[in-house]
Amino acid sequence: AQTVTQSQPEMSVQEAETVTLSCTYDTSESDYYLFWYKQPPSRQMILVIRQEAYKQQNATENRFSVNFQKAAKSFSLKISDSQLGDAAMYFCAYHQAGTALIFGKGTTLSVSS
């Protein structure tokens, strides 16, 4: 069965600095998608960024980018120029055809001024 592991329960960063959140996954499939979702306190989960497994180029969305290492089954999220509004719980998720998205346990990110 596919699994998603986020080894950092908590991370902290100062405003304007850069932080990287780690995610590893286990699969025998070659075609799948990976996602990072953000869940602010008491608010709904929203999509941050997604990556197609067959694309070697790392996805970027403004201040958010990923480092996708398919052979290592690693999918880290880099947040540049961190802002107070980035404070949230971040979830890595894996999706392959015919199944539901599988989420990791999450990393709580704190941002200090």
Add this chain to the structure above:
Amino acid sequence: DTGVSQNPRHKITKRGQNVTFRCDPISEHNRLYWYRQTLGQGPEFLTYFQNEAQLEKSRLLSDRFSAERPKGSFSTLEIQRTEQGDSAMYLCASRRTGLNSPLHFGNGTRLTVT
């Protein structure tokens, strides 16, 4: 796009009672998912529908849980004979068909079983 709507937002019930939650997905989304999330944890998959067909159920979904999606529009999740361990946030999400189509989540229903 009015977003995924879930009702109620909060539900407090006594152990042994039945509860039912409702989810209204984004109208053009044919896939609908139910997840359960406990404090500080990631969402755990419960079940999902494509239109009105329930395609997959997690082993987490005991016989006390049942979900429906009549006519392929809104969905309901019913928990019978609730237990304290059922206390959690129940999240509904929807998406279009397609591997790259992301999930859109509702605000969730927080269930507290006393």
